[in-house]
Amino acid sequence: MTEDQARDALDVPRETLARLDSFVRYLTEENDRQNLVSRPSLESVWARHIYDSAQLLRFVPEQANTWLDLGTGAGFPGLIAAAMHPANFTLVEARRLRVEFLIRSAEILGVAERTDILLSKIEAVPLGAFAVISARAFAPLDKLLGLAEKFSTTDTVWVLPKGRNAKSELDAIRSSWQGDFRLEPSLTDSDAQIIVAREVRRKHGGKRTR
Numbered sequence: 001m002t003e004d005q006a007r008d009a010l011d012v013p014r015e016t017l018a019r020l021d022s023f024v025r026y027l028t029e030e031n032d033r034q035n036l037v038s039r040p041s042l043e044s045v046w047a048r049h050i051y052d053s054a055q056l057l058r059f060v061p062e063q064a065n066t067w068l069d070l071g072t073g074a075g076f077p078g079l080i081a082a083a084m085h086p087a088n089f090t091l092v093e094a095r096r097l098r099v100e101f102l103i104r105s106a107e108i109l110g111v112a113e114r115t116d117i118l119l120s121k122i123e124a125v126p127l128g129a130f131a132v133i134s135a136r137a138f139a140p141l142d143k144l145l146g147l148a149e150k151f152s153t154t155d156t157v158w159v160l161p162k163g164r165n166a167k168s169e170l171d172a173i174r175s176s177w178q179g180d181f182r183l184e185p186s187l188t189d190s191d192a193q194i195i196v197a198r199e200v201r202r203k204h205g206g207k208r209t210r
């Protein structure tokens, strides 16, 4: 997918596109000061990061009202999703400089009022329930589910871009976790898949890894 194709594929109003352009400029500038994303990936930022995040929206109901993103880093996918979905967002990121970047970026994207940005390890975030949980490049699936289960209900939609190892990661957790798990193709990388799940629960007696 080319950069133009990725940008065109975003089905967003002109104002949102302009805000995303400003965000990309800020990301590019700030990436010289802190290591937010790999330099080569900036060459294809619309495909590798923006549209890669935006494609998750096709799995999320429009009426979902709360969304938790774990380990948001430079904003992917949580902050980009916030620019395109009306839910209240909670982005959790453990590194201070990244959180400062996220706070400024939320202003640039016009989503600051409904986006909580927490400088915290997810382990320290108080209990809550979210309609959507997402995480990209955050942790292996078993650890991710273990850390995020306390923020879920049986209605929570989980959207977890998992790259090329999605199926093997899913196979590996089947004995410890139950739920309606499915694998969806990534639109930005033909080898990658997204795990979409509902009704995720640890199996009775399933081993804990943390």
Ligand SMILES: C[S@@+](CC[C@H](N)C(=O)[O-])C[C@H]1O[C@@H](n2cnc3c(N)ncnc32)[C@H](O)[C@@H]1O
Pocket (backbone or CB within 6 Å): 070, 071, 072, 073, 074, 075, 076, 077, 092, 093, 094, 095, 098, 120, 121, 122, 123, 135, 136, 137, 138
């Ligand atoms: C590999 S980066 C991925 C960032 C972003 N999700 C992406 O896909 O571009 C993982 C991020 O998770 C953050 N992180 C790691 N462990 C964390 C934890 N326990 N709680 C919150 N954030 C964490 C790191 O600081 C880092 O920014």
